Amino acid sequence: MTVYDLAVIGGGQGGLPAAALAARLGATVALIEMHEVGGT
């Protein structure tokens, strides 16, 4: 089982910048998206 520092649920235009910044700050991030990354 993988343990992440952060799970971001939703890869839209809120989730993506959150995941990007967290990753840049050194956190391991699971970005979970059920449709297309990028949002609607």
Place this chain on the structure above:
Amino acid sequence: MHLIRERAAEFGVRGVDPAALWLDLPAVVARKDRIVQGIIDGIYGWVNPSPNVTLIRGRAEFTSPVDLRVDGRTITARQSIIATGARTADIEIPGLVETGYLTNYEALQLQRVPSSLIVIGAGYVGVEFAQMFGRFGTKVTLLSRSSRIMKHEEPELSERLAGMLIAEGIDVRVGAEGIQAERAGTGKRVMAAIGGQVQAFQAEEILFAGGRVPRVDGLRLEEAGVKIDPEGVHVSDQLRTTAPNIWSLGDVNGGAMFTHRATYDGPLAALNAVKGAGRTVDYRAVPRAVFTEPALASVGLTERQALAAGHEVKTGVSYFADSGRAKAIGQTEGLIKLVADAVTGELLGGHILSAHADLLIHQVVTAMHGRGTAESIYRAIHIHPTLSEMVKEAAKKLR
């Protein structure tokens, strides 16, 4: 196309045969799809390729505050951020599901311009799509359940916009109650009580623009101890939910459901979740725009909202009929209304109906962000001849 068809002669452009103009909708949709894909590819580049980000495709549900199941796979996360956005509101109009309808998603994929369209809902989506299809040549009926379109906006502006839509040939009906739908031959029929009288509207298609609601379905937030309010996920001003290690951002929290709000929330939630930064959101100046022509853009409070919030209020109004630039581009119908606290002078709101209102509003946004007064806008030198001068003019009237 609208400008060419309606106003070419006024601008001295000869040789245009309005009757010969037609819209190649598949080409329009294909162009839109290319642009959208380019934007999506661009923002996906924010996380890809980052060695720290693992993309997991699937539907997530919480099984505890730190455990998630994603399509059967289990992952553990010390912190989580909910960023699931919003979806079209449930349909509560009798007969509409059986009759069939479009949402904004399907309406943007149409390959043929419908001959007639009933738009239910006169908020951002309803008003924009009503004008767009009207200009494509569709006979449009816009049904508003409220007593006016764009009900949250400054009445002087939303009523003027309604008048412009009517002048373009859109059948705008406000105060529609008891809306129902049914099939009518090959078309569709919508019934509504307007002014106490039931009226029937017939069209080829129906567009449901009745609002969006937070997308929390299936997340099993209760397993994680995350409380949901009627308007969305309950968060503190640091975007922390009722579960200490879970954060939430954007549309799913309710309030101002705009991409730019979610994009503002994103880094702040990440900093708080990963670094414990304790940053707080500042939503005093979240601008908004309805991308009609002219556009209606606003920020902060309307005059009535400012009064209700206990302010002594003063307003400053300017009209684009007084602008040389507006005359030159042939768009003189709009106005600007600024709202300020009469005691402190602090700007509380700005409301603009004009060409490029979505650009002009940012002067007001910037001033409000710094808790500024109209003074900084009024004293600053503005380029002549621009529409922006009218923001300065409204600020001058506010003094």
